[in-house]
Amino acid sequence: MRVAIGRSDLGFMLVALSGRGLAALMLDDDAGALQQGAEQLFPAARLVHDDMDMNRCMDVARACVDAPWQPSGLPLDLRGTVFQQQVWQALQAIPYGTTLSYAGLAERIGRPGAARAVAGACAANRLAVVIPCHRIIGRDGSLSGYRWGTHRKQRLLEMERAARLVPHDPRAYS
Template identity: 50%
Template sequence: MHDSEPALDFREPTHPGVSAKSSASVTDAIYSAGYSSNSRFYENSNALLGITPSAFKGGGKNVVIRFAVAECSLGAILVACSDKGVCAITLGDDPEDLLRELQDRFSKASLIGGDAEFEKLVAQVVAFVEAPKTGLALPLDVRGTAFQQRVWQALREIPPGNTASYAEVAARISKPAAVRAVAQACAANKIAVAIPCHGVVRSDGDLSGYRWGVERKRALLDRETAG
């Protein structure tokens, strides 16, 4: 992230968060928030789940992560941001799974449900998922090894609607023999669409795998081509 990138405006939540004890599951927290089921939580695209740091392994140390789970045409979507930028955009069928993944990844962070201002940021991300060619003018908080970051930067340079093979990406970062490592870096990406690992395919054009499902990968590529 460059110093010139704008800082995100994070405000304290204006509504009470859901306090979840360390022994409680995310499902319990969803129920205690007043939702009759996981699907009811999922259907409410504006639903925000604030959980105290004690609900997460290791407590709230080092960094504050604000997050929200919403709904888009590809299923559930979780957006999370640190004070440096977007640190996670994940997709799935079950919002509980996305929350658990965030919990596992940032086990020592303070995870706080976003407020109304944060919802605007989430809306930008959802709009970007629905129409990738519109771009996403938000800073990213990219966390990975030096090699992974080189790969992810190369992915961001792939124009929407275009694809590159793993071998081509390896060549672009001057590591032509590191095709397998490039594939592993793509699989390790936690910021869907904004770091477009969906744009990387096999040399024969086969879609190969995708962290969030091959059908979602195909849908994203189709949108970019059509848009």
């Protein structure tokens, strides 16, 4: 596992890359906190600098954070329970610029009444923005929690809503 830390429009960003793909994209205001978090999640990981693959991965991750409606295109190394992976797959099917409640997502995966478990799966998500748990809100419309900070969740949702209003296909302007 290789790890790199850089900056994005939403603060510091950590990417972890395994032989299978992107294993983590974490956001924080403190680079040191990100590094400590990575050391806990991936004890054998090594922090790398000026590695061509990591630089490319960091650029793709930064583009994903800057334009959360764009798919990363990176292979993902999802590590979680079967239920967590089911939730994460369902999250990826939520169109950008829209939201769904925890209960709504639980119903969508055929597990009505599992809203708390869905919230737990969202909290366990290591791939900020790529697995768009920021699109999940409380039943009352509140932002509720977000592992990477509700201020980031608010910003991501604002960016996505604005993007839905403006076409991003260059052919649309011809």
